[in-house]
Amino acid sequence: MYRQPLLSLLSHHTPADATEKAMTEATVAFVRQHPDCFERSLLIGHITGSAWIVSPDRKQTLLLHHRKLDRWLQPGGHADGDPDVAAVALKEAQEETGLQSVRLLSPAIFDVNIHTIPKRDDVPEHLHYDIRFLFEADPKEPFGISDERTNIQWISLEKVDSLTESESILRLLRKKI
Numbered sequence: 001m002y003r004q005p006l007l008s009l010l011s012h013h014t015p016a017d018a019t020e021k022a023m024t025e026a027t028v029a030f031v032r033q034h035p036d037c038f039e040r041s042l043l044i045g046h047i048t049g050s051a052w053i054v055s056p057d058r059k060q061t062l063l064l065h066h067r068k069l070d071r072w073l074q075p076g077g078h079a080d081g082d083p084d085v086a087a088v089a090l091k092e093a094q095e096e097t098g099l100q101s102v103r104l105l106s107p108a109i110f111d112v113n114i115h116t117i118p119k120r121d122d123v124p125e126h127l128h129y130d131i132r133f134l135f136e137a138d139p140k141e142p143f144g145i146s147d148e149r150t151n152i153q154w155i156s157l158e159k160v161d162s163l164t165e166s167e168s169i170l171r172l173l174r175k176k177i
Helices: 004-012 018-033 085-097 157-162 167-174
Strands: 045-054 060-066 071-073 076-078 111-117 126-136 149-156
Touching: 004 018, 004 126, 018 045, 018 111, 018 126, 018 167, 045 085, 060 085, 060 157, 060 167, 076 085, 085 126, 085 149, 111 167, 149 157, 157 167
Parallel strands: 045 126
Antiparallel strands: 045 060, 045 076, 060 071, 060 149, 111 126
């Protein structure tokens, strides 16, 4: 069963707080209920993978300003049928940043988040069941070009809250790296 690896990862994940615990449980239920959970054609929601990228000294993280959502976020995106969500997160991180030095620090899930994506054109409002992994990259490597973002920055962990008030990003900051 192609959903089993994700369900196994989720069963070994230790949420940081009650909110993340509830989102993890809801994600498990969603994956069990929907065999097509990795497909964006599942219009009520789908699995996404994202990358919390830190510098080797663990003092900076990489955030991008998402063009469509008009918010500062970590890189990530749709699984598009791929059940290897860590590989999805890596692919999205490389595509959205242009960085080739991005490397997975652990195969374990770093964070689970569910968030609403607003209606856009013919796609109705839906949920992203976001599975987040911890990555590292070289902050000296130049960024590539991506039409998915309006800005991209390495930012000191102490200053992330000046760009965003998103609780899901702030929860990532509070986690031990």
